[in-house]
Amino acid sequence: MIDENLWQELESRQRTAGRSTRRLHPESSHDLHLAVAHPTLRRMLLVGTDAKTADIIRPEIHELRATRGLQLNLSSVTGNRYELQVVLTDDELAEVFTPLVSxxxxxxxxxxxAEAAAEAMVRRYVRWQQLLRSVSREGLPLRSRAGLFGELYFLLTYAIPAVGERTAIRSWTGxxxxxxxxxxxxxxxxxxATTSRSARSIQVMNERQLDTTGSTSLALAHVVLDSRQSGHGQSLNSLVNEVGERLTSPSSIRRFENLLVQAGYLQSQRDLYDHDLYTLRRDEFWVIDDGFPRIVEADLPFGVRECTYTIDVSALDTHSVTSEALVELIRGTHD
Known part of the structure; x- marks a missing residue:
């Protein structure tokens, strides 16, 4: 497990120029290391690869846009050995870097x-670049704040009681x-999750969100919230704290903290989330089964992709389930 203590140990190992390193997952065939460069104390994730793979991914790396605080480099080590380096270049992003490399x-x-590993690394790095660009100095957009609140509400109210904290945290993939x-x-x-006053429609962001292909069962949860700047309600910070206090396993706590960063919720911006207060109006649940109004990937004509559409809630009555039935479903104990 990568944590601040490990970084600090690497930072204190030597006083001369060079690098302190620690192998990650030594049981794996992949050559993964954490490293700290001295004397700059730049933190890095290193992934060893071969010359053939380096030739394949070099064009992708050269085309990457620059991102404040991060670099992805490809460096020659020996004749046939290369190293992919993710480097933290701005200490203000230190809280993001550990979840990123994990x-x-x-x-x-x-x-x-090795080739698949290098390609996956570049794709994941690009996703983190997109995340960091989307999180401004004003924090998460209002819609994203409500969305995160809805996921945390579901995690705390249904997932953890149903399957326990470790399984629930591992299952949170949003x-x-x-x-x-x-x-x-x-x-x-x-x-x-929505704060809309009407809240009688649901926007589906792509053709895979309600696609049951590869899933035993699929359910849709609708969390309808009131949002206000004062009075009664719970802030996003308060709900984050409540979930954190519910967790007892160190691994679950670390994973939860990492997932919050991946959601764009940064500890350094917590003061931005104290004023929006949410009150639950209702939650409702549906099972995605035969006849459910949706668009899936198999429905799209050739050449059409990234489909976004809206579902009228009034058309979902026959697919509705109670919260008790939902809990049985996600436990896998339903009939």
Whole structure:
């Protein structure tokens, strides 16, 4: 597990120029290391690869846009050995860097070859670039704040009580841009939160969100919120704290903190989230089964992609389930 203590140990190892390194996942065939350069104390993730793979990914790296505080470099080590380096160049992003390298390392571990690992690393780096560009000095956009609040509400109210904290935290995939927000033991769940006054429609962002291909069961949760700047309600910060206090496992706590960063919620911006207060108006649930109004990838004509559409809630009555039935579904204990 990558944490601040490990970085500090690497930073204190030597006083001369060079690098302190620590191998990650030594049981893996992939050559993964954390490193700190001396005397600059620049933190790095290093991934070893071969010359053939380096030739394949070099054009992709050269085409990457610059991002404040981060660099992705390809460096020659020996004749046939190269090194991919993710480098933290701005200490203001230190709280982002640990979740970033943990996420990239996890993605690499799932790949079978050095070439696949390098390509996955570049793709994941690009996703983090997009995340960092989307989080401005004003913090998350209002819609994203409500969306994160809805996911955390579902995590705290339904997922953790149903399957326990470790499984629930591992199942929360919304911050990782998965097709659905939760991949629970018995079902995937897509959570839609809204502060709209009418709240009688649901926007589906792409053709995969409600696609049951590859999923045993799929449910849709609609969390309808009131939002105000004063009075009664719960802030996003308060809900984050409440979930954190519910967790007892150190690994679950670290994963939760990393996922918050991936969602664009940064500790350094917490003061931005104290004033928006949310009150639950209602939550409602539907099972995605035969006859559910949706568009999936198989429905798209050739050449059409990235489909966004809106569902009228009034058309979903026959697919409605109670919260108790939803809990049984996500546990995998329904009939």
């Amino acid at each position: 996420d990239i390392a996890d993605v690499i571990l799932k790949t079978p070859t 911050p990782q841009q998965a097709s659905q927000d939760f991949q629970l033991p018995g079902a995937a769940v897509e959570v839609k």
